[in-house]
Amino acid sequence: MRSAYRRVPVPQRQNYRDKTLPAPIMGLVLNENLASAKPGGARLLYNWRPTTSGIQMRGGSRLHATLDAAAVGAVMVYDSGSTRKLFAATPTFIYEVLAPADPEVAPSADISGQTSGAWSSALMTTTGGTFLVCVNGADSMQQYNGTTWTTITGVSSPAITGVTTSVLSHVWTYRNRLFFVDAGTMDAWYLPVDAIAGAVRRAMGGERKAA
Numbered sequence: 001m002r003s004a005y006r007r008v009p010v011p012q013r014q015n016y017r018d019k020t021l022p023a024p025i026m027g028l029v030l031n032e033n034l035a036s037a038k039p040g041g042a043r044l045l046y047n048w049r050p051t052t053s054g055i056q057m058r059g060g061s062r063l064h065a066t067l068d069a070a071a072v073g074a075v076m077v078y079d080s081g082s083t084r085k086l087f088a089a090t091p092t093f094i095y096e097v098l099a100p101a102d103p104e105v106a107p108s109a110d111i112s113g114q115t116s117g118a119w120s121s122a123l124m125t126t127t128g129g130t131f132l133v134c135v136n137g138a139d140s141m142q143q144y145n146g147t148t149w150t151t152i153t154g155v156s157s158p159a160i161t162g163v164t165t166s167v168l169s170h171v172w173t174y175r176n177r178l179f180f181v182d183a184g185t186m187d188a189w190y191l192p193v194d195a196i197a198g199a200v201r202r203a204m205g206g207e208r209k210a211a
């Protein structure tokens with residue numbers, strides 16, 4: 001008797017190669033042919049943000065506080081290194097919203113009776129501490145020192161003279177000075193070095209008479 005044999009195919013070994021795909025630093029690119037697309041572009045970016053050297057996951061959101069029905073016009077951060085607070089402004093109020101007792105319940109307003117929520121703010125650190133300086137071009141300047149808000153006028157303590165603080169619509173710091181823009185004009189003003197109050201000087205534009 002002859003033995004019968006059946007040829008059994010031997011499975012071929014799979015060869016794998018690693019391939020590195022570069023991060024899409026060019027961002028979303030939709031005007032290229034898929035068959036000849038250049039490296040570095042993406043056809044879909046979902047929760048990713050391109051950078052110059054890679055991509056980062058887009059940040060999420062978290063409820064900090066429930067405010068009144070009016071829209072929030074500005075979010076302002078106070079950070080002295082040891083104390084950090086977050087404020088949100090509506091057209092009438094300014095609230096501290098970093099860690100309310102209950103995010104579902106509206107906190108008490110730190111400041112009320114304002115007419116605009118479009119605040120511009122800057123942090124200024126001097127020998128007297130760190131101050132959050134806020135202006136909106138409609139209401140008097142507000143300053144926060146880590147514990148207390150102070151309305152700044154020409155007769156307050158401290159005070160700013162030489163310009164009415166309610167006309168200042170933008171604030172920034174440069175070389176340890178506070179600079180301001182006069183709403184609706186090309187006028188800019190600045191305070192002395194390391195100062196949060198005092199007599200302002202005109203950087204450009206025309207003189208405005210102090211109230």
